[in-house]
Amino acid sequence: MSNPHIEQLIHAATTFYRNGWMVGTSGNLSARQDDDSFWITASGRSKGTMSSHDFVRMSLSGEILEAVDGARPSAETSIHQVIYTRFPRARAIYHVHSVEGNLVTSFNDSDEAELPPLEMLKGFQIMEEQPKVTIPVFQNHSDVARIAREIHSRFQAQQFRMPALLIRKHGVTVWGETQEEALNRVELIEYLFKYMVLARQLKL
Numbered sequence: 338m339s340n341p342h343i344e345q346l347i348h349a350a351t352t353f354y355r356n357g358w359m360v361g362t363s364g365n366l367s368a369r370q371d372d373d374s375f376w377i378t379a380s381g382r383s384k385g386t387m388s389s390h391d392f393v394r395m396s397l398s399g400e401i402l403e404a405v406d407g408a409r410p411s412a413e414t415s416i417h418q419v420i421y422t423r424f425p426r427a428r429a430i431y432h433v434h435s436v437e438g439n440l441v442t443s444f445n446d447s448d449e450a451e452l453p454p455l456e457m458l459k460g461f462q463i464m465e466e467q468p469k470v471t472i473p474v475f476q477n478h479s480d481v482a483r484i485a486r487e488i489h490s491r492f493q494a495q496q497f498r499m500p501a502l503l504i505r506k507h508g509v510t511v512w513g514e515t516q517e518e519a520l521n522r523v524e525l526i527e528y529l530f531k532y533m534v535l536a537r538q539l540k541l
């Protein structure tokens with residue numbers, strides 16, 4: 338099976354794994370096709386050694402459309418369904434578990450994380466000087482469907498400029514209109530998180 342979406346998903350997983358953001362089997366990545374179905378990483382697969390068999394094709398309503406050898410979709414697939422439904426232009430959703438992404442949600446109990454006004458924000462089309470930009474922070478629950486429901490209702494009520502959300506002491510989820518854009522945005526936002534952690538250590 339040679340599918341360009343899957344090839345790019347494997348490339349992204351390898352890149353994030355090497356950065357220490359998808360250690361072991363953690364994190365999940367998906368890409369939406371023109372027919373609105375999406376490929377997502379199968380549950381329990383090592384992100385450093387992914388092959389084309391490690392993906393499942395899902396419908397937006399959560400049915401398994403294609404899977405090799407009984408592969409199960411990521412346990413966090415419902416979050417991808419919510420984001421694709423809420424943001425029709427999103428074509429890729431990448432979710433990683435970095436150390437910094439966990440630490441920045443430990444700074445306070447706020448349900449929004451304020452990002453530093455760095456040049457890097459231009460990668461998100463935020464061009465003004467000294468922008469005040471936040472991303473929503475959600476509680477982590479062992480019941481993933483509950484996280485997905487909370488994301489759904491919050492995004493119905495509130496708009497954010499950043500195509501990203503954090504789950505407390507869990508990780509960040511970023512989306513883009515192409516897989517390349519989603520990959521770049523994960524790298525940019527992880528840079529911002531690293532800066533936030535260092536700035537706090539240095540008491541800047």
Ligand SMILES: [Zn+2]
Nearest residue numbers: 364413432508
């Ligand atoms: Zn996760």
